[in-house]
Amino acid sequence: xxxxxxxxxxxxxxxxIQAFGLSRYTVYTLIRTDPSFPCVNVGPRKNYRIQKNLxxxxxxxxxxxxxxxxxxxxxxxxxxxTGRK
Numbered sequence: 001x002x003x004x005x006x007x008x009x010x011x012x013x014x015x016x017i018q019a020f021g022l023s024r025y026t027v028y029t030l031i032r033t034d035p036s037f038p039c040v041n042v043g044p045r046k047n048y049r050i051q052k053n054l055x056x057x058x059x060x061x062x063x064x065x066x067x068x069x070x071x072x073x074x075x076x077x078x079x080x081x082t083g084r085k
Contacts, residue, residue: 039051
């Protein structure tokens with residue numbers, strides 16, 4: 001991953017797409033909607049660059065957050081008590 005761009009601190013959207021296998025739509029959606037996504041606008045025409053080291057950290061944090069999500073299935077007793085008061 002990121003083999004051809006190891007020496008560059010800032011990646012273009014196209015480089016992020018190629019390195020991480022994301023769609024163009026996904027990258028631009030992240031840029032627009034997630035304030036924690038590590039990008040900077042380097043021109044008047046929305047010429048975004050993504051900070052490589054911060055992007056790797058951002059992905060690691062998102063992965064860790066998803067691992068920490070715990071879904072608890074209610075027991076039969078809890079289901080039977082729901083709505084009874």
